[in-house]
Amino acid sequence: MAGSLVYSQDSQGIEHSLEARIQVSVAMREGRTTMFRSAFTSLLVAIFAAAATPVRAQIQTGSILVKSVDEQGAVVPGVTVTISSPVLVAGSMSGTTDAGGVYRFPSLPPGSYTIKTELQGFQSITREGVTVSVGGTTPVDFTMRVGAVTESMTVKGESPTIDTTSANVGVHLDAKLLETTPAGRDIWSIIEYKVPGLVMDSPDVGGNQGGLQRGITARGTGNGQNTQMLNGVNVGDPAAIGFAGYYYDPSSFQDIQVSSGANDITVPTGGVLINMVTKSGTNKFSGQALDTYQGKKTQWDNIDAALQRQGVRPKGAAVDYIKNFNLNAGGPFVKSKLFYFAALNDQRTAVHFVGFPSPVWTGAPEPDTTNITSIFANPTYQATTNNRLQATVSRQVYDKINRGADSSNGTQDPQSVWHEHDVLAVYQGLWNWVITDRQFADTRLSYNSINFPLNLKTNQQVLTDSTTGIRTRANNIQQVMDRRRLEISSNWQYYIAQALGGRHEIRAGFDNAYTPETVDLSINDDVRLTYRSAPSATGAPAGPVSVQLFNTPLQQKRAVMITSLYAQDSYSYKRLTAVGGLRWERVEGWLPKQVDPAGQYFPEGTPVTTVFGAYALSRSFPEVRGVPLWHNAGPRGSVVIDLFGNGKTAARASLARYYDQIGTGTPGSVNPNGLVSQTFTWLDNGDLIFQPGELGTPGTLSAPLPADQLKQHFRLTKRPYRNEVTAGVDHELVPDLRLSLTYIQRQEHNQIITLEQNIPFSYYEPVTVTDPGPDGVINGSGDRTFTYFNELTPLLPSFTGPANDDRADQKYHGLEVTATKRYSNRWTLLGGYTFSRTTLNGTTTITSPNSLININGKASIDRAHNFKLTGSYLLPWDILFGANLRAVSGQPYTRVIMVFPRQATNGQSLNAEPRGTYTLPWLKTADLRIGKVFRFGANEFEGSMDVYNLTNSNAIFNVRTGTGLVNVTDFTTGTTVSLPQFNLPIGVLGPRIIRFNVTYRFGQR
Template identity: 25%
Template structure:
């Protein structure tokens, strides 16, 4: 309630500000156009009228040059413009073909000759290739690339991989500049497009797409932004805008198809006995977009729909199942083995995305835009892709969200500008279990069946946002300021282990009723927690031009994540009632851009600054749920002092347990959000002929990264290789089992050298190429783990620096090339080529070397204790190709036939999951070197083809 009152107050204040000239924004959804008007002798011409007109929408803006002959248009919507300058006594000059892209600053210079107003001069011009006033580097993906580059799916976010310093992991998370995937920030149409619960884009990574590729006009990735308007991201700012209608009616439809017959066979990895069998599937992607005017030059609309239907079989197979025990399995579980495994099931990935947008040019000084996006995803048997997951252990996944955004773009006089952004968004992520009749069973890693331990669950995330950005320009200064308020409510139903979970080391142990661990949770609150987390940000920045060829920006930003206060406190562990607020997140930044020769073709740019990240509220919810009161989670080790039930029995109530020492999750006192300091310096040079090259050096250091620490581990000595050795029967807190503390003592360091070359679209072709050499080192790379023992728990938890090594997604080398070429006869060719280093991995040991009861200890063999991420996967190579032919009918109809090949050269891209270096036979107490360690056993995706059609009107 308090947050809603704050929101209403800020909204009223902001609307009042629109009535008087104040300040305006840095271009998060638009660009800017600026320049000077001079006479033939080079003298400045004050009082000249400059008119800007969008050739597609008819938007017109006018201004008058100041005493220095300078003019500026802020909040210029992306598009192509015609600009006219005139002054009595001089011939007017018109420059056509000026392209304004997202976030760019386009400089246009006029030279007027003496003459009459009737002697107008028209020239075709182009925006400068090198931006000489921008301190940071943005990697832009324009409309031509979005529409024509090969894309394996229709998710425009896959183009993030074109960015230097970036990589995208198998789960679809982007890691930019040596940062975790949760350290990025997503904005679409100026509004927050995040799920702050999970720390990822709204909708997550399971849907094929959540915005239609056909609805995205441009987007950019900013790895190092010294503009203080951007925040809550130490990684990358992913900033996109959607398409708008124009004065011309336009319609486009598309259809893409592929199935297993358009896919080559997998290659056999060296450590595999047979080559993987390709899975039958059918994928259909289809959609339509339409746009045009309600009122020419005044009111425009744009609508789009995109859909996918994907069915693919998954052949299930429990590993090492003992022959002849099928009847025993059915009698024990109530499940027919033939129904549960050793069969093929169907997985689906079905998506529907609808976007509607209206742009209203209220006046020459006010543009109003409303956009709504609806996304709906459903995946049957989508909880797990593992062949060892039985049908009963899988589930139905859904994700649905609506996002409404209102943008008011106002010009408040010749020097003042304002943008107001309002958003309401609601996302739901229900996940249903296939079976709830028996507890979950894990047979080592050979089989999983029964009710999945985290199903069913649901999350409802509801967001109300107001953002306002202002600018006021003086002779040499541009003062920018703004604020952002996100009020977010969460309803999290996540009653994990409510149905119980048995763990067995082997099938033999399962049939003989010898579990090694049992977990069950209890709750009088239905395993649910509701809470609000509000996010407040403000910034102020000065853009100073001490000379026409030097721009210096200096500003400060403040971010505050207002965390909830838990409703319960466990009296036996008072810290359960505390989630710290980090209130000192001041982020000063300074940047510069210098044109050393004053020709607009060279820029030296750089900066230094501080950046903060939010903590995903998934961690907060876990701490408030698993506090020993709201949810009581008990882990039993099936010993005489901790006896386990007999499968399939569960404990009917907490009071029926032989012992009750629940697990807890808490936050460390004084916990702080991640803090990064970053420095970069680079140079970019236009070569002529629409070519440019550049290089950049980037360095960053991040501290206060989150990790999980078990507070109930008691060290009693040291191993022979120097790590702590524990006694699991001892506890620091006798009333509890495992105590997972979210701690902020992890850190990372990163540096990179980036070389780039590009050619913008001209003469029917373009390309963009980059090479990155980088080093990413940290002592914990987890994203947002809430499970003790799932990430790095086998390492020395009490000495985190012992875990220092390459980050999980460290890439020493990365080269990426994209190109689009229009050939004769309306044939178009485009490609994306990527070569990169393999990811690192850690050699593990089958023994619990430090006796902490967690698996995954780093390997110890022949006197060597191997380091974290001390081995690497093989190199990755991939080339995608798109070839199309356009057929024209009449004056306005086009049909494009498309063929695409992914992994054109059928590179094997083998990798290994055999990361256990040392095997251990518990029955004999004998350790041995794994002869298959590090050998490739997983094949990358083989060459695939896709066909498509596009119809345009």
């Protein structure tokens, strides 16, 4: 399911969060989870709070803002305004312009609308084809001309492209763009190909990355601050923040809003907002059936001889198959009263990754196979003229045989990855209430269920080669995760026609999210083994290294509650709109009561003596509250000016403070119910299997401190945040075509790091060793010296824990130009170029002076140049042509060296050169679609063919960064060769591939 192994301070999946240490003596490893407290109790609290205060909603709908003036420009109040659209359950809505000549229709489903204005003594005017997008305002001005009301004028196809009321930086992907341009069958592939400025963890070719969510970065902000919404409600994973607890069906989307700057006050964070709004049915029965296929016989091979000589298997990035079948339909149960939309989606992928399996795997290569089957239903009920109800129900089964293959990076094989088998569900309810013609409310309730096991595939002891990092036999740990999200939100709007010289639109809101998690952990035989296959770069000998014993099994629990209140006023005066608001949040993490079953090692009562005090190990733990407990208020403001008063050119600027969201990993950082371990030298008998009697010299017992002591060292006194400044200009060049120029600056503050809290950095001495350099050969031409730091003797007890530290802050500057052409005259287009710089002058782990070596420079998420262009054109005879173009500069990376300071038994990997010294090659791709549409009355049949990676590029997007030599297979000769491991490719773009698409649509007219 969600990409839960992402590295971030609180959203790294369990495997990596277990490696974040709160140490006693040598170290303390611990899990991070909490209890699923009664959902019923949380719901009662949320409903009570919602009843007591105006509340907040997410963004599922758009709005139309109508302004009426006479031929002299004076406002005209009392105009009857009627809108109609097939997407409205009742078919139409009406209102009357206020004293300022304005009327707003809020909470409108995205789609095409017709607007009619009527007033005695004036001609009636009808404007057709007015487009509403999710999260946006469509301003429409009417000039009322004197005449009989029976005289009418109709204007077609004049829908504004500029929102003169909002400074938001974002784009919309409507159903037409999604259906006519090439892209994979998952939301992350769609965004990667089409949204300017966004960068993905790994590049997609035709959907070959569709089996797993990928991290998204934009504007110097990592994936952990992203928000994913389905129908305007947060469906984010409580632990892997920034990812979703669900996989989406793109065929069900009516509109996708992607925002990456000047986010709406209802959006909690400053990362990327992805808001997906589903189709909802109309008064006419319609739908489609879709089938796609690509496979071995529709692709090329892009692994050339040069890559094969570096250990990349022929067809190492190939696809066995990618298939998708979708069936969806919508229509009326009761005309103009009850609509429905439903869908069935089945997606199956089997793809290969260059870095999987590892070079030492002797079996046949296995693909990363993923099967996702989901059902979706979305009924909409117009209870009364002023009340609309909507529900969403979706369940999904996700099965992934080789979880971790995509991120193996040459270090795992089919035995040492996981088998993931999830059951995922989303249940939502929406109530839209028109209270008066000046007051409106949206209230939403959502429940997500994430059953997420990462199962071990063998019962063998895990063995890791410290020379190469290659792990064999089994994965490090089994994790069975149960995650929940219960959220209620509501948004209230009130309009004041005239006050202080202008119009006011006041919003107030509330949001309450309860996100608990339970995780069961186990390790095969409760041991991890380490050896060296070759001498290290600094001279450590080959052979067995260590045995590490653990206290598994464990059951860990954790939870986070976030309560938000906000208020905002949008003030309009002539051509100026000024928006100011404040968002207040209460965030609490806590650890519910926990009890573990008995384990093989470290039984309850085992004594532990440290300088922090003596205590006994326990397998039961009381509740811990307030880790953390924050109360924060962040201001947001913007100004938009309609420069010439015609709605075609707007200048905008915004200021915002966004407080970071946290996941359940943050309270988990002080969980006393963590991994207990002790590392011994390994007296192996030669079979590399641990047996009783093979324990050598023991290291110090590593165990969590009791909860009260851990909480004392929980130094997250401040909540991380980022300040943002944006400025830009939007201009409608020709009808339906908008150009935008935007500058964005962001600066992080108070970021969360893992910090050593007991050993002073002055208690270290420098040690100089030989660095063999990039060629990895000691006594070779690239030799140089490298200095790191040894802790003095005697070794002091170490205590590391979470803390705020500005040394982990990132800074971003970016300039972006975008072009958006809404579908009309048979073509559509979206493109953009972003020039930016993201710098990082620190690190998220500072445990010794070694952590500060070569840490300043370009952040790994930095992409100086990012160009994307996508669009389609329907040629004569209904021949469809679509294309994507992409050119993105490479990722910065840094060579690292393994050293063995006294304080690190298994060694420590350090930056051998300044951060970002090297940059990967540019990623340049082109994709094409060609198809033919056949029309039969109200039905359509479309056959199309996509070609991805048209030039068959074999761009390298990931390499080994270690120093030293490694044995790999030269696939041109079939022999084993020893090569410098630095710069060896482990991530290569997928080859050129053709996908065939067949679509049957019914009820289209």
